[in-house]
Amino acid sequence: MTIDRIVKKFKENHPGVDAEILWLAYDFAAAAHEGQFRKNGEPYINHCLHTAYLLTEIKADLSTVTAGLLHDVPEDTEVTLEEVEKNFGADVATLVAGVTKLGKLKYRGIERYRENLKKMFLAMTNDIRIIFIKFCDRLNNLRTLEALPEEKKRRIAKETLEIYAPIAGMLGIWRLKWQMEDLCFKYLYPDEFHDLEQEYEVEKKAERNLYFQKIKNIISPRLEETGVDYKMEVRFKHLYSIWKKMQNKKRRFDQIYDVFAVRLIVPTINDCYKVLGIVHTLWRPKPNRFKDYIAVPKPNGYQSLHTTVFGPENKAVEFQIRTQKMHEESVYGIAAHWYYKEKSSGQEVDKQPRWIQEITEVQKELNNTKEFVTNVQLSVFHDRIFVFSPKGDVFELPEGATPIDFAYTVHSEIGNHATGAMINDRLGRLDQELKNGDLVEIILDKNRLHPSKDWIKFAKTKKARDHIKQYSKKSTLENIKRFIPGIK
Ligand code: MN
Numbered sequence: 001m002t003i004d005r006i007v008k009k010f011k012e013n014h015p016g017v018d019a020e021i022l023w024l025a026y027d028f029a030a031a032a033h034e035g036q037f038r039k040n041g042e043p044y045i046n047h048c049l050h051t052a053y054l055l056t057e058i059k060a061d062l063s064t065v066t067a068g069l070l071h072d073v074p075e076d077t078e079v080t081l082e083e084v085e086k087n088f089g090a091d092v093a094t095l096v097a098g099v100t101k102l103g104k105l106k107y108r109g110i111e112r113y114r115e116n117l118k119k120m121f122l123a124m125t126n127d128i129r130i131i132f133i134k135f136c137d138r139l140n141n142l143r144t145l146e147a148l149p150e151e152k153k154r155r156i157a158k159e160t161l162e163i164y165a166p167i168a169g170m171l172g173i174w175r176l177k178w179q180m181e182d183l184c185f186k187y188l189y190p191d192e193f194h195d196l197e198q199e200y201e202v203e204k205k206a207e208r209n210l211y212f213q214k215i216k217n218i219i220s221p222r223l224e225e226t227g228v229d230y231k232m233e234v235r236f237k238h239l240y241s242i243w244k245k246m247q248n249k250k251r252r253f254d255q256i257y258d259v260f261a262v263r264l265i266v267p268t269i270n271d272c273y274k275v276l277g278i279v280h281t282l283w284r285p286k287p288n289r290f291k292d293y294i295a296v297p298k299p300n301g302y303q304s305l306h307t308t309v310f311g312p313e314n315k316a317v318e319f320q321i322r323t324q325k326m327h328e329e330s331v332y333g334i335a336a337h338w339y340y341k342e343k344s345s346g347q348e349v350d351k352q353p354r355w356i357q358e359i360t361e362v363q364k365e366l367n368n369t370k371e372f373v374t375n376v377q378l379s380v381f382h383d384r385i386f387v388f389s390p391k392g393d394v395f396e397l398p399e400g401a402t403p404i405d406f407a408y409t410v411h412s413e414i415g416n417h418a419t420g421a422m423i424n425d426r427l428g429r430l431d432q433e434l435k436n437g438d439l440v441e442i443i444l445d446k447n448r449l450h451p452s453k454d455w456i457k458f459a460k461t462k463k464a465r466d467h468i469k470q471y472s473k474k475s476t477l478e479n480i481k482r483f484i485p486g487i488k
Contacts, residue, residue, distance in 0.1 A: 001049040009056040010065055017062055021088065022052075025069040028087060030206055032077040040147035047140055048072060054136035058175060058332045064129045067095035075100050089476075098130035099137065120167055131167070135176050138164055142183040157184040172302055175331050181240035196239050199253050208236075208260060214312045215262060222278050223264075230275065231265040235320070259317040265327050269294060272321045279319050283309035286316060294326075302330055335390050385436040397434065401460045404430050407442045408464035415467055419445035431458040 008018050029048050032407040036044035052068035060068070065090060074096060081100070085093035092368040103119070108331070120131065168177035186193045212234045223230050224226045237259045245256055274296060289308035297303045300306050304322040309337055313318035322330070385397050387406055395409050409414035420443035421428045434440065453472040459465045460462050 001046060003049065003054055006049065006052050006056055006065065006069075008318065010062070011260040013059045014062065019062065021062065021066050022069065025066045025088060028079075028084075029069045029073055032073045032079040036076065038144060038147070040144050042144070044072070044076070047137075050143075051133065051136045054139055054176075055132060058136075058173060059131065060133065063089075063091045063095060064132055065374070067092045067099070067129075068136060069095050070132050071099045071137060075103055093128055094127065095133060098127060099133050102130065102134050104365070110160075120163060127287065128171075131171070132173075134170055135164060135173070135180075137175075139176060139180055139183075142180060142187075145183075145187060146463065152162050154189055157187040160184050161188070171332065173332060176237040178240070182238050185243060192243060193239065196243055198337055200239060200242065200259070209313070210232075212260070212262070218280065218312065219282060221283065223275065224276060226278065228271045228274060229267055230271075231324075233263045233265070235263050238260075251307055261320050263327075264319065264321045265324055266321070267323065269323060272305055272323065272430045276307065276319075279307060279309060279321075283311050283317075285309050289318075294322075304330065329480065344426055363419040385434060387434050387436075387438045387440050390439065390441045398460050401434050402431050402458045403428065403442060404435065404436065404455050404459050405461040405464045406440045408459075408467055409461060410442070412463075414442055414444065415464060416446045416451055417444045417446065418442050418451075419448060430455070 005025060006026075007022050010019050011017070026045075026049075030045045033044040033048070038044055038047055048069050048071065051071060052065050055068040068090065068094065070084055073079050073084060081093060081097055084096055091379065120134075138156075141156065142160060145156060148156070159487045164176050165180045165184070168174075168180065183442045191412055216232060220232075223232075242253070242256055242259055246253060249256075264279075265276055266272055286308040290307070291306040292478050293304050293306065303326040304320050306318065306320055308316050319435050333358045385399055385401065387395050387397060387401075389395065389410065395406060397405055397409065403421035404415065404418060405420075418430060419449070421430055421432070422441040422443065423432065423434070424439050451468045453468065456465060456468045458471070459468055
C-alpha cells in the first residue's frame, strides 16, 4: 500500500477536495513509527496505510482518513496527542483520541465483553467516525493475525465476531461486516471454512453462474422493453452467513437455497415498483416472502424491495430491487449517509445521523431499560435475550431460554422451588420460550422438595441444567440404594 493510492482513491470520492494533508499525515506517521515493526515483520506504517485505505473505500471524509493514518501515533510512539493536534487540528485530534481511548481493555471474559461494548457505544455517540476508524483498524489487524500467539488470535477473532461485526451490521456497513466475519470464521473454524469454501467457491460456482445467466436472458428483454435504465448484478452470500444458516437450520450446504440473490439497481423509486411488477409477471412469487423495505425501511435505514420467486427450473430465487442511492447506503451504511449529506450540502455535516442521536438519548435514560434493550441491544446481542424481574433487574439469557433458566439465574433456591411463571403479568408455562424484554415472575411452591427431572428437556443454561442433573443423579442413586441395600 502506498500513500499515492490512498490519495487517488480519496479523490475519486471527493474530487474537489485538497488532499495535501494526507501527505503530511503520512510523513508525520512514518517518522513517528520509524524503526517499529509489526509482529509479522512488516514496517509499522503499513498498518496505518492499510487502515487509511480501507477508510477511503467506505468513502470516509478527509479528517477521518487523516486520523486513520495517525491513529496509532499517541498510543505507540513518543509523539503526543498535543503534537497531533498542533499539526492537524482539533477535528483530526479528537478522532485520534477517540480511537486511542477505545484501544486498551484490561478486563477478561464477559466483563471485557460488556466493557468493550459500552466503550463502542460511547465512542459512537461521541463521533461515529471513530468507529469507522476502529473497524478499519480491526479489519487490517485481522488480516495480519497469523503472526500472533494462538490464544490472542482467537480472542481477537471472537471479539470481532461478537462485538465489531454486529455493530457494523447495525450501522449497515455490510462491506466491513462480511469481511470481518469471513476472516474470523477462517481463524475460529479453519476446517469448516475450507470445506465450505471448496464447495461454494470451486465446485458450485459454474453451476451458479450458468443459472444466473438463464435468469438474465429471460428478464433482460422485458426490462429493455420498459425503457428503464437498469444495472443487474448477482450478490453471493458470504461464507460465514451461509455457515451460520447451516448451523441454525441444521442443513447441509446443498440444502441452503438462497446462497445468491439477483440485484436490480434502477434510477427511481417508481422504477423499483415497475421492475418488481415485471419480476412477478415472469415468475410466481413465493408467499410471504415479499418485503417492502422502501415503504418501511429497516431500523438501520436499509431500503430495498425483496421478493423470492420460483425462477427457472422452479428454483427459489431472491430479487433485491433498489435505487443507486439505496444501494450505496446498503454497502457503506451510515458511512454513505454521511457521504451523501456532505456532497449535497457542501457544508459542515452533522456529526451523527438522527437515529444515532436517538440511541444516545435512550442511553441517557438508562432507567428506561426495557426500551433501551429492545432498541439497541437486540441487534447487537444477536444470540442473547434480556428479561426483567418484577423489581426491574435485568437478566441476560441465551436465546430460547425458558422461565426455569430465569429462575436458576436469579437463585438456585428459586429454581428448586419453581412451580409456574407469570410472563408479562399473564400466567405462563415453565417450558415457554422467553422473548427479549419479557417481564418474568416465578411462582414458588414452598412444599416442593426438588427440581423435576423433566425440566432438563427445556432448560438451556448451564446453571439450570447442572442443578437439575445433579438432583436426578442423586435421586437415581437413592433409588438404587433403596432397592439394593449395602450400596453407599
Ligand atoms: Mn492500529
